[in-house]
Amino acid sequence: MSTKTTLKGIAEHLNLSISTVSKALADSPEISDSTKLLVKTAARQLKYRPNAMARGLKSSRTNTLGVVIPNIMHNFFAKVIVGMEEEATKNGYSLVTCISNESLEKEKQSLHMLSDVSVDAIIISLTSETQETNEIEHLKDILHYDIPLVMFDRANSDLACDSVVINDYKGAYDAAAYLLKTGCRNIAFLSTLNNTSVGNKRLSGYQAALSDYDNTLVPKVVYTKLTSLENDLGTFIENNDIDGLITTDESSAIYSMNTLRIKGKQVPEDVSVIGFTDGNLARNYFPSVTTVKQQAEIMGKKAVQIALKNLNNKDQHEPVQEIIETELVIRNSTKTI
């Protein structure tokens, strides 16, 4: 093992003091240009790389951001991570990623761990369990330790911290409005997001669109899980004659279309389908799926930007909520106008 060069190493090599070397590398005005040059060349030769831990110990800054997400297999979250990673790297930060796997317990552990390794800020999307139970002590602890916290997508309004969310209400509203415009009148709403902030907002948007259009229309809601979707939707279809369906995520849209096919319904001729999350599945299914596109990468970048801002300016401020608008991507699972 060739031991790593430290400031001391360079200092000895050049017969200078450690602090001179430190200042030279930091481009301090106290140091003459000639020795700066000397030091910098030596540093390069000796492949000097500052020890982030030592520096962090001194400055209590680590240039790392903690991220905790419920599920990385979900296209939306993966995309958010891409956006975060890009923005973080651009600003000299790196990401410590934790996957809470929709478990409150794991979320708590992750937060502990992140605070242990002294990340400069934490960015989190809450687990469904956290949102259902509304248990937020562990999040308050983070704020209490003065670690900047920003929530994204699945936020909690009882918490005094910044957040960045999709305009879920309007996304669902637009989807329903579009279906109405194309002639659908019996539009159902299939949700795998029971008890989450996101799910509730989408439901409201859907309901509002129906009643704004014609207040005799009755909303029909199917709560389900991916694992039981085929059964739940199947029996629902047998008892309800629908011509439109909005689902709260990408996989649900696909599963629903498969179920519809099995039940002898054509998409979009018999029933139009709109999903959320614009991923590979929606784009490449047959027929391709009309989708409410959440600007995942933008969301990730914004979250990092807010975190960095908070971290550089630690005075109190009213929590701000950044709202990102969705976009309805029209494809072939819906009738044309």
Next chain:
Amino acid sequence: MSTKTTLKGIAEHLNLSISTVSKALADSPEISDSTKLLVKTAARQLKYRPNAMARGLKSSRTNTLGVVIPNIMHNFFAKVIVGMEEEATKNGYSLVTCISNESLEKEKQSLHMLSDVSVDAIIISLTSETQETNEIEHLKDILHYDIPLVMFDRANSDLACDSVVINDYKGAYDAAAYLLKTGCRNIAFLSTLNNTSVGNKRLSGYQAALSDYDNTLVPKVVYTKLTSLENDLGTFIENNDIDGLITTDESSAIYSMNTLRIKGKQVPEDVSVIGFTDGNLARNYFPSVTTVKQQAEIMGKKAVQIALKNLNNKDQHEPVQEIIETELVIRNSTKTI
């Protein structure tokens, strides 16, 4: 801000010395049971959490693993990360994740950054650019600094470090053999992995299966990218009469099936299709796609296990290559036997 409690805080609180507190918390036999109890209760009361940086500075261990992957949007890599995260957490380690985005330059930066933050080991899957150019100096640097390195999936055999890979040869061989068994005789191989170790091994497996079966069969290979797949495969089909197709990833399989449909070919009646990577797309497309399943989560776990083993036992050893077998998941994009 309520300032974090440190050993000093506890020590003052109890009128003990810092070192006594430190030892008590570490369960040192030097300390009496009574004071141990005292210290531990105080620690809990004051919500003491050790500072990982300070500890790391002393022990030059950070309990973090660096991971660099080419693309997190790819189902396979996302799954690998899930496996890694699980195994790492189980062992008290956390993951610093970098996305190289298939760029050699970004890969180098990531490695630098990871070495800067003193991760205890690095786990990497190489970018296609790295594999094409065979530039591995940056990887050698890591080994040179004695940071345990383990490569997964896309490995480089010129590098003296452990790796864990899929049995790509056999995966492709089995896929081709299955198509042959179901009666296909004009099987093409469509690759988006030109110049990668993985792509080459799959190609060999495919070729071997053909010649083992009947050495008059001629392999037909289409190199393409996702962005131009439709064109490339389209013209290929016009000039070649195929009844079977093996693609090197999940999206390619889907795109290919769309292309085949456009060209008036039925799947699987006219041509059978087999893809790699068993994700949502393959499972839920219509028809569902017969797939070579790579055990992604297992791979992630194995990689972490190897990294941890190396890190706890730093003597030299011959590089070991762990090979994970694939599994052919038979669905509806292939004819039955």
Next chain:
DNA sequence: ATGAAAGCGCTAACAG
């Protein structure tokens, strides 16, 4: 059984 002190690598106040 407990404490004092050195030192991990770095920064920054202070002295020269």
Next chain:
DNA sequence: CTGTTAGCGCTTTCAT
């Protein structure tokens, strides 16, 4: 302009 020194929070050797 350069060097000395103290200290970030912790572990660990060496007294007591």
